[in-house]
Amino acid sequence: MNDIESSRLALLRFLERVQECDLVRTRRWIADEERREAERRVGEERRPPAPEWLIERGLDRKNTVAVHTGECWDPGKRARPATRAQAIDALRHQVPACTKCRPDTALGIVD
Secondary structure (H helix, E strand, O other), X not given: OOHHHHHHXXXXXXXXXXXXXXHHHHHHHHHHHHHHHHHXXXXXXXXXXXXXXXXXXXXXXXXXXXXXXXXXXXXXXXXXEXXXXXXXXHHHOOOXXXXXXXXXXXXXXXX
């Protein structure tokens, strides 16, 4: 064998080692991604269901500011989950309905 063929074989052996390292790294990335995906699925399964109704309290937390549906995109930071009965009761006691999600319409109690 001459030196050119020998050095070419050495280069191919080097390329093989590099590609084996790349394959190990790629398999590690795949395993990490599979782990993250499994964790995300478990998190979604454990997440409690979204509330159907929300009641937003004022700054003093005593007065009620608005009634929202659970899907409202802007319920405010002080909104807390409520039952359907609580939402109806609040609306009957003149608590304003959110103008963005219209819970009074969803509840069927529009005057």
